[in-house]
Amino acid sequence: MAGRRWAGLVFISIAVSLIIVDSTIVNVAVPSIVEELGISSTEVQWVQEAYTLVFASLLLVFGSLADRFGRRRLMLLGVVVFAAASIAAALAPTGGLLILARLVQGVGGSMILPTTLSIINATFRGRERGIAFAVWGSTIGGMAAVGPLLGGWLTTAFSWRWAFGINIPLGVIILIGVLLTVAESRSDRVERIDGVGALLSVATMAPLVFGLIEGRTYGWWTVTTAPAVGEWTWPFALSPVPLAFAVALVALIGFVAWGLHRQRTGRSTLLAFGLFRITSFRNGNIAAAVVSLGEFGIILALPLWLQFVVGFDALQTGLLLLSLAIGSFVASGIAGALSGKVAPVWIVRGGLLAEIVGVAGVAFTIGPDAVWGPLIPFLFVYGVGVGLATAQLTGVVLADVPPAASGQASGTQSTSRQLGAALGVAVLGTVLFSTTSGVLASALDDRGVPADQRDQVVSLVVDSAGAAIAGLDASPQTQDLATDARAAFSDGTRAAAFTAAAFLTLGLASTLTLGAGARRREERPARSQEM
Incomplete structure (x- = not known):
């Protein structure tokens, strides 16, 4: 029976790999997608955001549904949806259809991730649970780094379309393995799903990410470029971006108020507000969101800079980022050796410190004439940090959560991470392209x-996400402009890296209170014995 549990963990980890690899494999393939489909820099962000946005918006919903209808059942359904959407993405003839396929992939991914966490939480106990969470977290860290290598190889040797096609055989392996090794589990309490809360959560996330991505296109306050759909054009001087932020704020207030109202009346809530009374859960979720914001945003910028400025192909980019993967796998061994000897929160803090050093080092290395050698040690250190922080933070967040609430809790924790990742891609993507635009124009x-x-060249470089630099360099009349474009894109990538380091520093600061709950729990029994 114990052997079956651990075999099931292997297939659960592969399921996590499926969605994590896909979210990173695309980054290396994006330059090839830009060249073949002719998508703009805004569409580049949406290729990532369409997936992440839906992913983050629905995690809470599917976390609750898994508790009610069966965690294994929902995970298997998610794998089927994800694999079907991957076929559509691989065959997409236009950027718009690719973005649509990514939206559906986000639905499948949001079924898979929270169910893997809740299955682990319900299946393992005590020290075994800590080991299982470490394996789960190390898988995320490692696969986030292996994705670019796999994507680089597939894109260079075959086509960017195989970056999505690889999900099909992986999906089949997961389906068979999970059916054979993972037992079904569900909550003993069957309650009606909070539909209003689900709508309000989506209404919070969607306009927030829309505003962050489209602000530089449509204007942050007044319209610079009027949005248009068919023959209809935005008729107001006020940009839709501040309106989107206002809608997100109102929806967030409504979501919290509605959830607290349902809690007071004894009905189920989409977000387990009562769990936020648990110190480790509350503070850990804050840390998870901020950390993910810094971690995943920089992965958008680096492959674009490496291929369009430094001149790497997709495979070379993946090989360079392999140092990040090696660091993450090394971290899993370190975390295992420290298990039971060092408090998990200190491992998280050490990991975040390593991430900050790694990202800041990469930022200092970035330049139009940069060479690959100095990047390797900093990416390795960054990978060690990702492995340590990701592996242990999940265990810290869910350590005191009752198994009956594992679905909601894991959904909340995953939502915190994905919210941070979505905001990271939006914020750091905006920093990258806005800085590039401003520096190049100057x-x-x-x-x-x-x-x-000037405006034509700036638009050409920014809208192509840097792909136009090679064309400028090919003509003797525009080689000087290409030199400026490389320098500007490097400045934009450097600014994005420093911004990521700043958010990771905030994440480190937010972990300083994570140990407080544990200390209080230790002190209470001690006082009881004295009395």
Whole structure:
């Protein structure tokens, strides 16, 4: 029986790998997608955000549904949906259809992730649970780094479409393995799902991420480029972006108020508000969101810079990022050796410190004439940090959560991570492209380039997410402009890396209170014995 549990953990980890690899494998393939489908820089962000946004919005919903209808059942359904959407993504003839397929992938992914956590929480106990969470977390850290290597190889040797096609055989392996090794589990309490809460959670996330991504396109306050759908054009001077932020704020207030109202009346809530009274759960979720914001945002910028500025192909980019994967796998061994000897929260803090050092080091290394050598040690250190922090943070967040609430709790924890990841891609993507635009425009002004030509070059470079730099460099008349574009894109990537380091520093600061609950729990029995 014990052997079956651990075999099941293997297939659960593969299921996690499926969705994590997919969210990172695309980054290396994006330059090839840009060249073949001709998508803009905004669409580049949406290729990632369409997946992440739906993923984050529905995690709470499916966490609760898993408790009610069966965790294994929902995970298997998620694998089927994810694999079907992967086929659609692999065959997509346009950027719009690719984004649509990514939306559906997000639905499947949001079924898989919280159910893997809740299955682990319900299946393992005591020290075994800590080991299982470490394996789960190390899988996330490792696969986040292996994804670019796999994507680079598939894109270079075959096509970017195989970056999605690889999900099909993986899906089949997961389906068979889970059916054979994972037992079904569900909550003893069967309650009606909070539909209003689900709608309000989506209404909070969708306009927030929309505003962060589209602000530089449509204007942060007044309209710079009017949105248009068919023949209809946005008729107001006020940009839709501040309106989107206002809708998100109102929806967030409504979500919290509605959830507290349902809790007071004894009905089920989408978010387990009562769990936030648990110190480790509350503070851990805050830390998870901030950490993910810093971790996943930088993965968007680096492959674009490596391929369009440094001149790597997709495979070379993946090989360079392999140092991150090696660091993450090394971290899993370190975390295992420290288990039971060092408090998990200190391992999390050590991991975050390593991440900060690694990302800041990468930022200092970035430049238009950068070479690959100095990047390797910093990416390795960053990978060690990701492995340590990711593996242990999950266990810290869910350590005091009752198994009956594991679905809601894991959904909340996963939502915190994905909310951070979604905001990370949106915020750091905006930093990357806005900085590139501003620096390039200034450099062209210094060259005395006429305003019309300047705006055309800036739009060409930014809208292509850097892919146009090679074309500028190919013509003797525009080689100087290509030099400026490389420098500007490097400045944008550096700014994104420093922004990621800043958020990781905030994440480290937010972990300083994570040990308080544990200390209080230890002190209470001690006082009881004295009395």
